[in-house]
Amino acid sequence: MNKSVYSLVLADEVVEAIDRMAYSMNTSRSNLINQILAERVSLMTPEMRMRQIFSEIEQLMDQRFLFIDQPSDSMIAIKSPVRYKYKPTLRYSLELSRDMQGKVGRLKVSFRTKSEQLTAAADGFFELWLKLENKYLRKVFPDGVPAQAENGRYTRDLYSPIAEHLSDKEIAEAVAGYIRLMDSCIQTYFDGLTEGRDRSDEIGAKYAAYVRTVTAVI
Structure with missing residues (x-):
């Protein structure tokens, strides 16, 4: 599964929450967002x-x-x-x-x-x-x-x-x-x-x- 760079406009509060969750899961912000979006569209990463x-x-x-x-x-x-x-x-x-x-x-x-x-x-x-x-x-x-x-x-x-x-x-x-x-x-x-x-x-x-x-x- 290839990856590319995209620009997203997100609320600061959302990014802060994502960062806290990513830290607790020992992963990166980008990877966590990728996982969340993949689950939302039923895609297996x-x-x-x-x-x-x-x-x-x-x-x-x-x-x-x-x-x-x-x-x-x-x-x-x-x-x-x-x-x-x-x-x-x-x-x-x-x-x-x-x-x-x-x-x-x-x-x-x-x-x-x-x-x-x-x-x-x-x-x-x-x-x-x-x-x-x-x-x-x-x-x-x-x-x-x-x-x-x-x-x-x-x-x-x-x-x-x-x-x-x-x-x-x-x-x-x-x-x-x-x-x-x-x-x-x-x-x-x-x-x-x-x-x-x-x-x-x-x-x-x-x-x-x-x-x-x-x-x-x-």
């Missing part, structure tokens, strides 16, 4: 679609996940606790693409900690995860999965060749499924550290099962 997808994702996640105040129209943040001695918290930040022409969005996963030992443990998991992604998605990404693991963080671009044809619910189900899978495998990995045993094979089996069923977003 990219921002409206992204909010709908985020709402669908929230409904698909269980009570383990805590949704943080939305940073912007295109981004949502989720927290999840990890059973481990440092009581770490995982943060998932999902930013959706406006046009969804192939690339659905970008997911960033990070541990909120200052512990070097925990960061090293997180790096161990993310390195394992990246190897699994490259192993099982080689046909889709022959040059390597679009992901990066470093300093207790994992950044992953999510793609679908048919993204523009997917419904909001289908995109939400695919993204939520990926997050749930990663969260479950992270917990399995840290349970293994607590138990003093390597559970990489179990994590690999979970990922392999996921790849056999995923059809939309990868």
Whole structure:
């Protein structure tokens, strides 16, 4: 959806009210006015679609996940606790693409900690995860999965060749499924550290099962 510059004559009181509302919604005046007008003429904007997808994702996640105040129209943040001695918290930040022409969005996963030992443990998991992604998605990404693991963080671009044809619910189900899978495998990995045993094979089996069923977003 293209955008152009237009001149509007508005009452000062209306602009003040719009500005207050835009500030509370962490968006701009222009974007809020655009949203209001789009709703009035029953037009779906990219921002409206992204909010709908985020709402669908929230409904698909269980009570383990805590949704943080939305940073912007295109981004949502989720927290999840990890059973481990440092009581770490995982943060998932999902930013959706406006046009969804192939690339659905970008997911960033990070541990909120200052512990070097925990960061090293997180790096161990993310390195394992990246190897699994490259192993099982080689046909889709022959040059390597679009992901990066470093300093207790994992950044992953999510793609679908048919993204523009997917419904909001289908995109939400695919993204939520990926997050749930990663969260479950992270917990399995840290349970293994607590138990003093390597559970990489179990994590690999979970990922392999996921790849056999995923059809939309990868």
